[in-house]
Amino acid sequence: MTRHFGRRPPGTQRALRIALPIVATVAIVAPLAWLWQDSRVSGVYSVMDMGYADYGVGAMSDAGVSEPGGHMQGQMPDHHMAATPRLITDMVADPARQADVRVDLVTRQQMLSVGGRSIPGFTVNGTSPGPEILARQGQLIEVHLRNESVADGVTLHWHGLDVPNAMDGVAGVTQDAVAVGGEFTYRFVADQAGSYWYHSHQVSNPQVAGGLLGSLVVMPRSGITTQQVDVSAIAHTYGGVRTVNGKAEDLRVPAKPGQRVRLRVTNTDNGPMKIWTSGPYRLLAVDGTEVHRPTKISDQSVTLTAGGRTDLELQIPTSGTAVRVQLSKATAVIIGPPGADVGVLPQPAAALDLLTYGSPTSLGFDPVHPTRQFEYRIGRRPGFVKGRPGVWWSINGRLYPHVPMYVIRQGDVVVMHIDNRSDEVHPMHLHGHHEVVLARNGVAASGSPWWVDSLNVLPGETYDIAFVANNPGIWMDHCHNLKHAAQGMIAHLIYEGFDTPYRIAGPADNQPE
Numbered sequence: 101m102t103r104h105f106g107r108r109p110p111g112t113q114r115a116l117r118i119a120l121p122i123v124a125t126v127a128i129v130a131p132l133a134w135l136w137q138d139s140r141v142s143g144v145y146s147v148m149d150m151g152y153a154d155y156g157v158g159a160m161s162d163a164g165v166s167e168p169g170g171h172m173q174g175q176m177p178d179h180h181m182a183a184t185p186r187l188i189t190d191m192v193a194d195p196a197r198q199a200d201v202r203v204d205l206v207t208r209q210q211m212l213s214v215g216g217r218s219i220p221g222f223t224v225n226g227t228s229p230g231p232e233i234l235a236r237q238g239q240l241i242e243v244h245l246r247n248e249s250v251a252d253g254v255t256l257h258w259h260g261l262d263v264p265n266a267m268d269g270v271a272g273v274t275q276d277a278v279a280v281g282g283e284f285t286y287r288f289v290a291d292q293a294g295s296y297w298y299h300s301h302q303v304s305n306p307q308v309a310g311g312l313l314g315s316l317v318v319m320p321r322s323g324i325t326t327q328q329v330d331v332s333a334i335a336h337t338y339g340g341v342r343t344v345n346g347k348a349e350d351l352r353v354p355a356k357p358g359q360r361v362r363l364r365v366t367n368t369d370n371g372p373m374k375i376w377t378s379g380p381y382r383l384l385a386v387d388g389t390e391v392h393r394p395t396k397i398s399d400q401s402v403t404l405t406a407g408g409r410t411d412l413e414l415q416i417p418t419s420g421t422a423v424r425v426q427l428s429k430a431t432a433v434i435i436g437p438p439g440a441d442v443g444v445l446p447q448p449a450a451a452l453d454l455l456t457y458g459s460p461t462s463l464g465f466d467p468v469h470p471t472r473q474f475e476y477r478i479g480r481r482p483g484f485v486k487g488r489p490g491v492w493w494s495i496n497g498r499l500y501p502h503v504p505m506y507v508i509r510q511g512d513v514v515v516m517h518i519d520n521r522s523d524e525v526h527p528m529h530l531h532g533h534h535e536v537v538l539a540r541n542g543v544a545a546s547g548s549p550w551w552v553d554s555l556n557v558l559p560g561e562t563y564d565i566a567f568v569a570n571n572p573g574i575w576m577d578h579c580h581n582l583k584h585a586a587q588g589m590i591a592h593l594i595y596e597g598f599d600t601p602y603r604i605a606g607p608a609d610n611q612p613e
């Protein structure tokens with residue numbers, strides 16, 4: 101090694117004065133440039149090539165050897181080389197079966213009149229929300245979509261219904277976005293009774309906020325309901341204006357004294373909403389699934405997460421007055437005889453806790469011995485997403501698109517530990533499956549099985565949820581604050597051996613978020 105001592109010649113000093121800042125700049129800029137480049141998603145890509153495969157704990161390797169305690173991670177299952185890759189386009193309802201319910205939906209981009217204001221938005225069959233789709237459990241629903249004028253293209257996602265994968269309506273994953281003048285036919289059997297909704301999953305952040313959505317209700321197979329009045333209320337905020345069923349005013353529902361009412365509330369916004377009532381109520385259903393033995397509640401609000409639904413049962417007083425259901429402070433549903441009213445009530449201090457509400461009953465599977473265990477840890481850190489510097493949402497410490505791809509097999513009993521270490525609430529939405537809450541912050545659920553497809557995860561909270569892998573394909577598992585999703589808070593669940601022919605971007609310009 102050579103060392104130089106003493107004064108350097110003046111020429112060398114000058115060279116160093118110039119070179120050192122350049123070297124320092126390169127030392128700082130080069131890694132940033134690499135991170136920037138690395139965060140950019142190539143023009144056209146498959147979700148199959150996104151991130152890294154996470155096989156979870158307890159997974160069986162291909163050799164059939166269990167990996168106890170080992171959190172297997174690795175390359176994506178090699179879909180290009182797989183002997184018999186199955187395309188998710190095969191995952192459809194029986195093509196030979198006739199539809200029981202047929203609906204034509206036409207989407208348009210247009211100005212909406214909301215609360216006396218003119219707001220740019222979207223309509224389905226000329227209105228926002230679009231028409232309510234009504235079916236009976238077990239019926240085959242066929243929806244013919246035609247995009248008349250939505251410039252960015254559209255899709256329809258059936259939020260909460262566990263449809264076959266090819267019908268899930270996620271642009272670039274399960275189909276191409278439907279361009280202006282284009283058409284698409286959705287066919288699926290409504291096997292689950294309950295309250296659901298549909299919305300676009302192409303450029304979903306502006307399109308859902310702009311009102312490209314509607315309600316979907318599946319009545320029980322038996323046709324028997326114990327409520328005489330059944331009504332849907334879609335809560336949506338258009339350009340800062342809170343509405344119920346598209347109107348910036350209270351929704352009035354006629355009902356006779358003594359009648360029982362099922363009110364189906366859908367929160368189509370990006371944040372949670374509080375619901376409270378003027379009288380006692382029972383919480384009949386969460387995200388379409390009936391609560392087991394719901395008890396009567398007074399003086400407690402209900403928290404409805406973004407994308408979630410809740411069914412309330414209310415009884416109209418025999419005194420001739422009405423029942424008032426506040427959907428946040430701004431809007432309400434007033435149910436009762438014409439002219440009857442109840443004044444605005446203050447929000448109760450207490451909130452209903454679904455961890456303990458109702459009575460336990462069978463889950464239909466054993467979550468105590470899962471075959472896969474995953475972690476979905478939400479954080480926030482500086483870096484680059486889609487070539488933009490910022491402080492972004494991370495999943496298990498990684499930024500989009502380097503996020504985990506959760507790999508499962510049909511029949512798996514999956515347990516996922518959701519851990520929100522960020523400073524904001526995240527409404528976590530899993531496509532194609534219903535998950536049951538096992539525990540929150542380590543405290544086991546002790547009430548009715550709490551089945552969800554949209555889960556409100558507060559800052560600092562953890563949830564353990566479980567589901568059965570019974571719907572093969574490629575499914576989004578993302579934040580339903582669609583602004584967060586557009587910022588990269590998206591992961592996918594993939595069944596081993598499946599592949600998609602669709603691409604993000606590409607000729608159809610698929611942009612699911």
Ligand SMILES: [Cu+2]
Nearest residue numbers: 526579581584
């Ligand atoms: Cu979020």
